[in-house]
Amino acid sequence: xxxxxxxxxxxxxxxxxRAVLASGVAYALANAANFDxxxxxxxxxxxxxxxxxxxxxxxxxxxxSK
Numbered sequence: 001x002x003x004x005x006x007x008x009x010x011x012x013x014x015x016x017x018r019a020v021l022a023s024g025v026a027y028a029l030a031n032a033a034n035f036d037x038x039x040x041x042x043x044x045x046x047x048x049x050x051x052x053x054x055x056x057x058x059x060x061x062x063x064x065s066k
Contacts, residue, residue, distance in 0.1 A: 014055070022048035 005013075026044025029035040035043070052058050 018048040018051050021051055 022044045025047040026040045029040035029043055030037050033040075052060070
């Protein structure tokens with residue numbers, strides 16, 4: 001069966017979803033957990049790269065298949 005989505009579009013979608021996740025983490029910390037906004041933004045800034053690091057298919061962190 002032919003892939004319906006190209007690898008470039010999959011990478012684009014994953015990048016977008018990581019950004020949405022990082023924004024959601026910052027929003028949740030700032031509003032629901034009553035963190036100061038500057039600390040919530042700092043923690044949210046680490047959420048996206050941590051998700052990318054945790055994805056074993058990503059090659060940028062040396063974890064991808066070779």
